[in-house]
Amino acid sequence: MRRILIKKGTLVFPDRGTLADQDILIEEGIIAKIGKGLQDPQAYSINASSLLVGPGFINLHVHFREPGEEKKEDLLSGSRAAVKGGFTSVVCMPNTNPPIDHPVIAQFIAYRSNEIGLSRVFPCGAITLGCAGKTMSDFGLLKQAGVVALSDDGRAVQSPRTMYLAMQYAQYFHLPFLLHEEEEGIAAQGHMHAGETAFLLGYKGIPEAAEDVMIARDMVLALYTGAQVHFTHLSTALSVELLRLFRGRASVSADVTPHHLLLSDEDVPQLGSLAKVKPPLRGKRDREALKEGIKEGIITILASDHAPHAEEDKGENFAEAAFGISNLEITVPLYVKALIEEGVLGWVELWRCLSTNPARLLGFSEQGVLEEGKIADITIVDPDTEWEVNVGRFVSKGKNCPFEGWSLKGWPVYTIVGGKIVMREGSLVDGELC
Ligand code: DOR
DSSP: OOOOEEEEEEETTTTTTEEEEEEEETTEEEEEEEEEOOOOTTSEEEEOOTTTEEEEEEEEEEEEOOTTTTTTTTTTHHHHHHHHTTTEEEEEOOOOSSSSSSHHHHHHHHHHHHHSSSSEEEEEEBBGGGGGGSSSSOOOHHHTOHHHHHEOTTSSOHHHHHHHHHHHHHHGGGGEEEEOOOOOOHHOOOOOOOEEHHHTOOOEOOOOOOHHHHHHHHHHHHHHHHHOEEEESSHHHHHHHHHHHHHTTTTTEEEEHHHHHHHOOHHHHGGGGGGOOOSSOOOOOHHHHHHHHHHHSSSSSSOBOOOOOOGGOSSSOTTOOOBBBBTTHHHHHHIIIIIIIITTTOOOHHHHHHHHHHHHTOSSSSSSSTTTBBBEEEEEESSSSSEOGGGGSSSOOOOOTTTTTTOOOEEEEEETTTTTTEEEETEEOSSOOO
């Protein structure tokens, strides 16, 4: 493996909260040296002047659909989309077919992604068999097989007793929960946010209470059991308030998606089923509360909920269309638009929410920091050049994206995983580059 020298970049140290103009030398997949004026004529050199260089981005929430729904996405297309989007690691949700409720499925995902050799793909195990909310999976065997967290994503465990027992059981294996929260009786098979737009369009609404009730329940359970509970794709103003209330008392945290920060239910009439997602795009007041939560440091992680679907699953009929948005390749520039351009976060804070904080939640000590001796998982971002989103050029199979034609800044231009360049200037690198 040839050495790589990243020259003249602005390094981002999200854990320390600093930026510095320095170089990085990578050797044998490890960050060998960080400093000013490094020289190595034999190394493959990257000129990073006017670029930001930091620890690789870690995405806590993607759907790669393999096994079972490979026409929507598979581990190869998903991994390609991940590194194109600047992600060196992703956590893939268990609602595959069969779900990740058995160690064999988790092992298959780990083995196949390793074989692909692009982004690191970590399976998230199902809390219950079949994600059906009834019988708990064997958390110990799942952990042994490589799962890094537990979720029934796409659904929430409806029974408080099952969730209570699962939180107690998970303690033995130090596995965090990544919870999709939705009380199904209140959600009542709705299609979009229960607000004025749903009323005018005549669509069945999903009230905020469907999320808030479950978040409140699971915060209480986290408090009593000591479980580590992370709420994914937060969408309501009250969920932020609940997090504010329980933070520091229970081990609770949360992430958001870019679409919940940039769109609202008012966009549904124009975007149609491309804007159909779970939890639904909420009202503008909720959107502002999420941003406030991020600014205050209550919401600490930025994820994607990359949910690719085939064209036929997202047809004209809104009520019948699948829930989900494909966004993995544009997640970072979308966050730059929603948070940096809006003055909510600076680059260091944004980077922390995309690398250090998810690494800490998952207990990854090698990732999320830029430090000599650590694994060389690095993302390089061009903060200034503006490009238009062209969904036709996505490498993901999922073209179900409502951001077509948006002009965005802050695109990842290099992704380095374990000292190997896997994406260069927006293009995937096939085979050894150096
Ligand atoms: O919109 C969504 N799509 N939300 C989820 O929670 C699941 C996901 C999917 O699997 O398509």
